[in-house]
Amino acid sequence: MTLEEARALDATDALAPLRDRFVLPPGVLYLDGNSLGALPRAAAEAVATATTQQWGERLIRSWNEGWMDAPRRVGGKIARLIGAEQDEVIVGDSTSANLFKLLVAALRADPARRVILSEAGNFPTDLHIAEGAIGCVPGASLKVVARGDVQGALGPDTAVLLLTHTHYKSAERWDMDALTRAAHAAGALVLWDLSHSAGAIPVNLGGAGADLAVGCGYKFLNGGPGAPAFLYVARRWQDRLASPLSGWMGHAEPFAFVDAYRPAPGMTRWLAGTPAVLGMAALEAGIDVWADVDLAQLWAKSAQLFDILHAAGAAVGLECVSPIAPNARGSHISFRHPHAYALCQALIAKGLIGDFRDPDIIRFGLTPLYLSHQDVWRAGDLLREAVATEAWSDPAYQVRAAVT
Amino acid sequence: MTLEEARALDATDALAPLRDRFVLPPGVLYLDGNSLGALPRAAAEAVATATTQQWGERLIRSWNEGWMDAPRRVGGKIARLIGAEQDEVIVGDSTSANLFKLLVAALRADPARRVILSEAGNFPTDLHIAEGAIGCVPGASLKVVARGDVQGALGPDTAVLLLTHTHYKSAERWDMDALTRAAHAAGALVLWDLSHSAGAIPVNLGGAGADLAVGCGYKFLNGGPGAPAFLYVARRWQDRLASPLSGWMGHAEPFAFVDAYRPAPGMTRWLAGTPAVLGMAALEAGIDVWADVDLAQLWAKSAQLFDILHAAGAAVGLECVSPIAPNARGSHISFRHPHAYALCQALIAKGLIGDFRDPDIIRFGLTPLYLSHQDVWRAGDLLREAVATEAWSDPAYQVRAAVT
Known part of the structure; x- marks a missing residue:
């Protein structure tokens, strides 16, 4: 694809006007919205108002003027x-706390079933929290199998199948x-982690x-750093499951x-402590942007953005570890490279922000609300150039810092 | 005490300059800082910056520029x-989640000890969470006794004594x-809930x-609505206890x-999910105000404020349920009144914000950082007048809404 072709796609992109609802720093191509979504302008206003x-000004009175109902709203x-x-x-x-609540509740649903089944290489907190959850239910255990073996490992002892819908690393x-x-x-029950899907x-x-499902607010939902997470329980389970984190806000x-x-009726029982109001204000503003988004259009554009970046990687022989078939993946693209960390740093220095995942993955988030086809074309151009010039070989890019 | 005497105390009050660091709405006497602390001006700036x-602007890069270390800092x-x-x-x-982590950990410290001992009428979430915690440890139970019987109920089966240092209702x-x-x-171990003490x-x-201890950030610490909570583990326990909420940020x-x-070494293991950055920014600004506060001066002023409001209540025969001896109480004062709810509403209508606690308590927070002696004298004057004129008898004040 040429830059002109990317421009032509932008000209007919129904989602293009949404870009103005976000703050994006000049000189940066931000392809890390799968880790931390960009700031919606309305979120900055909402947080200031809150x-x-x-x-x-309203002080304690605000609890009766919108704060108390925010988790449900x-x-x-x-x-x-x-x-x-x-x-x-x-x-x-958080997603972690919500996973804990639901996993313990699911393990208690049927005393004959004591196993949480999940996938090796699932997002770490899912497996870590599952370890914590089985420690809270006598006889419970965690069975972690390779992705291809998950379905066959379901059995009469499976209490809950815990899967991350879109894989954080590969996008599968x-x-x-x-x-x-x-x-x-x-x-068995199934619990979907939608952090990379919602x-x-x-x-x-x-x-x-x-x-059951959980998911995080700060990635594609653009709810802000450490935004409150969400939790889903199908109606048929709402009266039968209860939270081990039995705090007063769920009373x-x-x-x-x-x-x-x-426990409160309905979903309120899944609350524990006092809601995080400032984070909730940002998240609500982020979610409100979605009111005008056609998800089919979103997904069609995501697939186009994927193809642009995939072609750029292929042109310099980068190994793409994300599925090529659109319905087999989420909305990011990951490449494997022996110098992925330094390559990621080199790209950041050039103004393209993606992220690195140990040991050898460089990952780019495709966020159609605020990325144009041109943006992704330019990102691909930088990627191509960085690989072709072996930009990772600069020692300055090889110094590791804590990353997310 | 006369208004002039209150003014004289203000004139020599070393804490008086701190009042300008807070936003306080005009026309309001805010004696509810024990429920939600007032907004520090610096917190508004810190949240806007965050x-x-x-x-x-910095987007994902901010994790390496201060966000990641904020929980420890x-x-x-x-x-x-x-x-x-x-x-x-x-x-x-939240305080609730932190209570859960520490109670489960404490119950696991010694298999021969299976009882959480606490006080009837403790803040509800403490007892609710204790119920949740015992459900996660085989053989554990919760023993709740009257305040006067707590010490005598300690025994060889007690794993942890769970007490709220300052009682939310009485201030004992x-x-x-x-x-x-x-x-x-x-x-036994002891776990102090410092929500009304810190x-x-x-x-x-x-x-x-x-x-062990926990406490909330949004009351006297002025960290904002639903601020992140704190958690304390004495050094000698840090390697021996671990969190059942074993999320990735504690890895x-x-x-x-x-x-x-x-589990991470030190206190980091008590983290679970991604930190709530916006709430943390407000809390840190609120905490920074304390850097210049002499806690002995704070406490001396709190005692003076108590005496002013106590005298006002006594003048109209209000029953004070808070201890008169300063070292036997926290920094709020509570009165019992058969029409406490309507009285509280009548006072709010007159510009004095306190709060009501079921069934018959009206409660006023004494926050020396932003309340002057004159403020509390005026509050006492409104209280006296409202009781003397039976302001609670107006039907408009008797309609109950959800309150905190």
Whole structure:
């Protein structure tokens, strides 16, 4: 593809006007929105309002003027993006904490089933938290198998199948319908981690018949650094599962101040402590941008952006580890390179921000809300040039720092 | 005390200049800083910087420019306020989540001890979370006894004594030294909830030999609505306890992306998910105000403010349920009144914000950083007048809404 062809695609891009809703620093091609989404202009305003007006002026009264209901309200807005009903999603805590709540609850659903089944190389916190969860349920264990062996490992002891829908490193996407069916056929629940799927690709939890899901707010949803995470429980499970993190905000009557815990009806029981108001304000503004987005258009554009960057990598012989078939992947593209870390640093120095994943992966997020075809064409051009000139060989780019 | 006498106290108040560091809405006497602390001017700036510059301009790079270390950095700043070493405190999640982590860890410290001992009428989330924690440790149970029976209920089965240092309703304060000694004499750990103590009164965890503590950031510490909470583990326990919420940010090498969980050394292992950056920015600015505060001066002023409001209540026969002896209480004052809810609403309508606690308590926070003696004198005057004129009898003030 030529730059002119990329421009032509931009000229007819229905999503192009959304770019103006984001702050993007000049001189930077930001292809890391899968790690931290860009700042929506409205989020900066919402956070300022929450701070100076709601906190500063209204003070404690703001709890009755929108804060208290925010976890349900923002959850309801996320629902459409993941194919859920509004009363099936709530926002609060981190993805890790929400995974813990749901895994422990799922392990308790059927005493005959004690195994969490997951994939080797899943996002680390999913496996780490699963370790923590099995420590909280007598007899529980964690079975981690290679990706290709997951479906065959489902069995009569499986309590819950824990899968990350889109793989954080490779962008490989599980077939949500098929794996949900397989889990159910084995009598197990399924818990989908949508951190790299929500806002990246169309997701239909309800259509798949999924039981449980979590996901993070700060990647494709553009909710801000460390944004509150979301949690989904299908209606049929809402009365039967309860949270081990039984904090007061999940109580049926939090302001009755009684000693005994009694879980609230519906999704409210999955709350624990006081909601993180400032983070919630940013997240809500980020989610509101999505109200005008056609997810089919989003996904079509993501596929075009993928093809542009894939072609650039192929031109210099980069090994792409992401699936070529669009319906088998999420909305990022990853290449394998023996000097991936230094290559990533060299590209950052040239104004292209992607990220590195140990040991040899360089990863680029494709975020159609604020990336144009031209942006990605230019990113590809920088990538091609950096590989062709062996930019990674500069020792300055080989010094490792803590990265995310 | 007369208004002139209150003015005279203000004239020599070494803390008086700190008031200008806070935003306080005109026409409001805010005596609810024990529920939600007022907005520090620097917090509004810090949140704006974190949003527009760090998130908006630096994007993902900000993780290496201060965000990643914030939980330890802010924890280190809180340490002085609670008598801890800088490497004994970390910030993250909510008070409820932190209680859960420490209670489960404490129950696992000695298999022969399976009981969490606490006080009836403790802040609800403490007891609710204790219920959740015992559900995660085989054989564990929760023993809740009346305040006067706590010390006598310690025994060879007690794993951890869970107490809220300053009672949220009455302001009664436990003798931290004595109860810590008693717990240790029984072979138990002690976990102090400092939510109504940190920033309210001088606290010396190290001096008392306390084992564990948690506390919230949004009350006397002025960290903002739903601010991240803090968590304390005495050095001698740091290698022996681990978090059941074993998320990636508590991993020894979070960016090695390995499947198996290995807890980080020191306090980092108590982190779980990605830190809530925007809330952390507000909290850090709130904590920084404390750098210039002499806690002995703070406490002396709190006692003066208490006396002013106590006298006003006594003048109209209000029953004070808070201890009169300063070293037996925290930094709020509570009165019992059969129409406490409507009285609270009537006072809010007159510009005095306190809060109501079911069923019959009206509560006022005494926050010497931003309340003058005159403020509290005026608050007392409004209280006197409202009681004398039976302001609660207006039906408009009796309609109950959700309150915090």
